[in-house]
Amino acid sequence: AQSVSQHNHHVILSEAASLELGCNYSYGGTVNLFWYVQYPGQHLQLLLKYFSGDPLVKGIKGFEAEFIKSKFSFNLRKPSVQWSDTAEYFCAAQYNNNDMRFGAGTRLTVKP
Template identity: 95%
Template sequence: AQSVSQHNHHVILSEAASLELGCNYSYGGTVNLFWYVQYPGQHLQLLLKYFSGDPLVKGIKGFEAEFIKSKFSFNLRKPSVQWSDTAEYFCAVNAGWSDMRFGAGTRLTVKP
């Protein structure tokens, strides 16, 4: 069965620092990749997604992610974080029309 690994459980950054959150998956076939975010007190919402094409995808609020097929990775990046980016970030993988698998999540705390 496919699985998703997020390397960092909790990341603490100062405002304006650069962010990279790791995500690796274990599945050899074609996959669809997602990053979801949950801000404090809010619902899970989609940050960005990759289905095919350009492996560098851009999402909302200045986030981007790069799909590296050879490394089975889909890392999330942002050049300069803001206090409002404090949230929990989940990587998710889907290998077709069902069976969406989520990682355990990374809690990001941005200090003002």
């Protein structure tokens, strides 16, 4: 069965530090990749998505992710985090219209 794994359960950074959250997905043919964010007390929101084309995808709030097909990875990055980036981040892979698999999530805490 298809699956998505996120390597870090909880990441703690200081403001201005660089961020990279790992995500790997299992092979399943054509796959669309997503990162969602859930801020405290809010619902899931889409950060960015990759369908095809340039493997470096830019999303909202300065986030970007790189699709590396040979590594089945779609890591999320941000050069300089802010306190307001404190949230839970979910990587997801969609294998067909209705088979969307999510990782377990990574909780990011940014210390001011």
